[in-house]
Amino acid sequence: NVPHLVSASGMVRVLLQELRPHFRMYVSPVNIDPRDPAMPISTPPDYAAQLARALGGPFSTLGMPEDTKALDHGILSDDEYRHIADQYHQELTAVLFHNLDHFDGGFLFHYFGDTDLGSHMFWSAFDPGHPMHGRRDKKSKDAIYDYYRNLDRIAGRVMKYLGPDDTLMIMSDHGFAPFYRAVNLNTWLKDNGFLGLTNEDPEAEFFSNADWSVSRAYAMGFNGLYINEQGREGGGIVPPGPEKEQLLRQLQGMLLEFKDPETGIKPISGVYRASEVYSPRHRDLAPDLVIGYRAGYRASDETALGAAPLAVTSVNERKWSGDHCVDPAQVPGVVLCNKKIKARAPGLRDIAATMCARFNAPPPGTSRGKNIL
Incomplete structure (x- = not known):
């Protein structure tokens, strides 16, 4: 016991990297345990624990669990980083389809960061013009494409849940560029x-x-x-x-x-x-x-x-x-929709206005967006 401090539950992810000749083990930053959160991490507060029970175990709760710094500083190899990132992806996928299985109407938002962080960390692996290209693992050259293919498959699965009046919108707030x-x-x-x-x-x-x-x-x-x-x-x-x-x-x-x-x-x-x-x-x-x-x-x-x-x-x-x-x-973003987009140049500020219109709700008085559908 440490005076003036309280006990809190936390989780780490461990990766055994090497036994001989030198022992190496990666330990992730500490995550709040969703089964026993030390502070509210969901709304309502008990939703995180309910979700962990429904999924059969805990899940990552860091805002950005992929440890890009560990890859940047050589603590993780490309393969090790991708292995851990794939585990996070599987967790997020399980959360999405659990929510879809129990969805009975309204608005559902789900975020995947795979293409964003993958493009940050593996651009030089596929871009011959990048000064780091020759120092990257050749097996990583298609990593960014793999992230997009995975999300494309997920989009196909999501579409099977849609009814005739349901709207599916896939969007990104930005594109990507090389950082030479x-x-x-x-x-x-x-x-x-x-x-x-x-x-x-x-x-x-x-x-x-x-x-x-x-x-x-x-x-x-x-x-x-x-x-x-x-x-x-x-x-x-x-x-x-x-x-x-x-x-x-x-x-x-x-x-x-x-x-x-x-x-x-x-x-x-x-x-x-x-x-x-x-x-x-x-x-x-x-x-x-x-x-x-x-x-x-x-x-x-x-x-x-x-x-x-x-x-x-x-x-x-x-x-x-x-x-x-x-x-x-x-670096323009992208918006894809199963309904016809009528706006010629949709922008990020239009997304909120469009959502309000879909639910016949007036947009906030400060909104400058328009309905794009």
Whole structure:
């Protein structure tokens, strides 16, 4: 017993990797046990335990149980990762068809992440143009296709449950692009005089070496660029109004002309104002500019964490080799339906409006979507 702490039930998945000459065993992160959850993980709260009983045992409860970091850092091989991911897929499939077997009307949503995480982790295995291609297991070259084939078979099974008036919609909120090279956007801002540093420690994170007294802009997250605005940021120096507007125009123009010094390619294909991307309701929380990277490029992890490495671009040598944090025009999603789609250019915001229309429910007053059916 540890004072001031409570006991909680948890589960791990174990994979014996090697006995000789060295013992190696992979242990997953701890999952909340759905049979005895330490905190509510379902609505209603007892549904998780009911589901575990119905399925004959526990199931993974992590939000993203596939351990992409373990694959990225060589703790898991391609085969081992796929083996574990297939087990998660089987769990999700069992949940889906259990729910369909007991479904008596209404709305059912089910999420599979196979194609998303599979495309992140195995893009370089099938793309000869990726710098990691020659270092991937050749058996993994069809992994992404396998994930799509599996989901296609599941879609066929689901269709057998449909009645004549039932609507089946299959959708993704984005497509995918290769991730060949990373952009260190804070480094670009520093090199062009927009971000001041107290020192050039390439490993400093969370702007610990930023000099806010001379910094006019900074990048945070994968696609966000912010103005260091007076009255908003703690050390803001750029007055809101004409001066900020002039700075935004300057940044937009310079970023679109920026070329990767190693390849000569322009890594950025679009730079969008918050007013172009976000609804007014929460726009004050949004980045001032949203950076749309060209397919093949993405912001570096260091950029997301507020760091400024020495080089402005770098080769992506990770197994995380495909991505969608790019210009949305280059990675459109998809919507498939067993009913005729009447809208010419359906968008993600239309899905909620369409669902409301199917159930004769008025959409929220803030909704900007339309019924696509």
